[in-house]
Amino acid sequence: MVTGFDPHTFDLRNVPAGYIADPYPYLADLRKNAPVHRNPDGTYVLTRYDDLVSVYRDPKLWSSDKRADFGPKFGPDAPLFEHHTTSVVFIDPPDHTRIRKLFQFAFTRKALAAFEPRISKLVDGYLDQLEDQGRMEVVDELSFRLPIEVVADMLGVPGEDRMLIREWAVAILTALEPELTQAQQEAGNAAVVEFKNYLRDLIRRRRARPEQAAPTEVLTVLADAEADGEKLSAIELLHQCIFMLNAGHETSTNMISHGVHEMLRNPGEILRLNENPDLIEPMVEEVLRFQAPIQINNRRSTGDCALSGVDLPAGSTVHMIVAAANRDPAQFPDPDRFDINRRPNRHLSFALGIHICAGNALARLEAQIAFRKLFARFPTLALEAPAKIANRLRFREIIELRITRG
Numbered sequence: 001m002v003t004g005f006d007p008h009t010f011d012l013r014n015v016p017a018g019y020i021a022d023p024y025p026y027l028a029d030l031r032k033n034a035p036v037h038r039n040p041d042g043t044y045v046l047t048r049y050d051d052l053v054s055v056y057r058d059p060k061l062w063s064s065d066k067r068a069d070f071g072p073k074f075g076p077d078a079p080l081f082e083h084h085t086t087s088v089v090f091i092d093p094p095d096h097t098r099i100r101k102l103f104q105f106a107f108t109r110k111a112l113a114a115f116e117p118r119i120s121k122l123v124d125g126y127l128d129q130l131e132d133q134g135r136m137e138v139v140d141e142l143s144f145r146l147p148i149e150v151v152a153d154m155l156g157v158p159g160e161d162r163m164l165i166r167e168w169a170v171a172i173l174t175a176l177e178p179e180l181t182q183a184q185q186e187a188g189n190a191a192v193v194e195f196k197n198y199l200r201d202l203i204r205r206r207r208a209r210p211e212q213a214a215p216t217e218v219l220t221v222l223a224d225a226e227a228d229g230e231k232l233s234a235i236e237l238l239h240q241c242i243f244m245l246n247a248g249h250e251t252s253t254n255m256i257s258h259g260v261h262e263m264l265r266n267p268g269e270i271l272r273l274n275e276n277p278d279l280i281e282p283m284v285e286e287v288l289r290f291q292a293p294i295q296i297n298n299r300r301s302t303g304d305c306a307l308s309g310v311d312l313p314a315g316s317t318v319h320m321i322v323a324a325a326n327r328d329p330a331q332f333p334d335p336d337r338f339d340i341n342r343r344p345n346r347h348l349s350f351a352l353g354i355h356i357c358a359g360n361a362l363a364r365l366e367a368q369i370a371f372r373k374l375f376a377r378f379p380t381l382a383l384e385a386p387a388k389i390a391n392r393l394r395f396r397e398i399i400e401l402r403i404t405r406g
């Protein structure tokens, strides 16, 4: 528990000074003493594992539609409003079912197996650079590069444009933070407009030269669905591509950065992994549990209900704090211990239910290959400086992580 912290006065839009550096003691206090906490703005903050599970499992009662929340936040004509109320993650059935079905093909076991050699080759290249230089800034030189390459390949975005996407993604996803400055709002709106123009142009070029469009690229498949006239509208097409490009790298980047960071803070775990390489799968799950890349999800109730004995009226917005649920001692014994052989490990980092992360198997594959190769090849890696953590609540982001070969 944190001295001087009163969970009953917690405000997600104005968190205590120490929260960004280490949110977990605050969340433990909330989970224990105010698990369904009424935020000063009238929304609710949920921190118990069982409450999050029951919300994820009931999409009729708990809607993902964000129009009521984002109308006042962005303005109903803002590009950010259009994006965050059209992408698959923030809509309900039947539209959600129709759209999710269109890109499921990209995440089948067979489709992912085809990516494996490419991921291995990319990782080997980054590690060769570490070998040569003796040190690495992990975010720029490994954890951002790998997922952006993979998701851009998956969609069919040209290699030279991938850096553009990074900036747009940060601006668009930062707009999901509970509290926004005017400058952040403007940057997010500009990024949506530029991203849409970019994709429109790319789709137009693909249509003009269909022989250049690989049939397995998500962009091509979604563009064909839009041309079909019924499966996808033109605006839906653009926003699914934007969402997929953003979702496919921002979170995975943070997963990889946190994985390297946690292992270096717990060098005994590197030894354990190298002695027993089969631990790679539970290790990746533990990284995901311990530092959930997406710390908060949201839903809005469509009817009256109760959680942990607290009555919530219809129309309540809940902040589901995945970061707190993932450390709920009722589900995870000794939850603040980083244990690469934790089993079972039913963390909620990919959510649950109908919106469960479509790319979870891809993200896991990237992490397993990256960590296995990194720690086997460089067992004596060390931190060169403390990691720098971004001032964001929803996404737990490392912005700089310097390591040496040791």
Ligand code: HEM
Pocket (backbone or CB within 6 Å): 064, 088, 089, 090, 100, 151, 244, 247, 248, 249, 251, 252, 255, 292, 293, 294, 297, 298, 349, 350, 351, 352, 354, 355, 356, 357, 358, 359, 360, 362, 363
């Ligand atoms: C560590 C990496 C990742 C994490 C932690 C993560 C987390 C999540 C979470 C929590 C959701 C559900 C949000 C909600 O229910 O409100 C989600 C949805 C989604 N994710 Fe991921 N994600 C990751 C990687 C990826 C990748 C690599 C891709 C694609 C290449 C991807 C594509 C998607 C899609 C398409 C959805 C929307 C699913 C739907 O609404 O039906 N994600 N992700």
